[in-house]
Amino acid sequence: MKFAFLSEYQIRKAEREGQLENLKGAGKPLPRAGDGDFSENVGFRIMAEAGALPKEIELKQEEEAQLKILQATTDPALRKDEMKKLADIQLRRAIQEEARRKYYSQG
Incomplete structure (x- = not known):
């Protein structure tokens, strides 16, 4: 059997049994496509x-x-300091994301 058929069968079975009623998040939009890995x-x-x-x-x-x-800072000297802070935050975030990717790719 094809996966599409099996998955459709399981969905219809769950609907008949009422397993898809009153689920958390029902009626809310799905996450935007391209918004990162769903899992x-x-x-x-x-x-x-x-x-x-x-x-x-x-x-x-x-x-x-x-x-x-x-964005709210207009003074050039203060903007430079705020840009340094932003760059530091972005660097630390990139390090965290890379560490997570390496961890999950080891499996």
């Missing part, structure tokens, strides 16, 4: 719900906050 997003969401954000997510939030600060 990673699910893992990050589970960790966030448990109150344990990975360091790279914390750094992403820090980066977004620093970008807002940089």
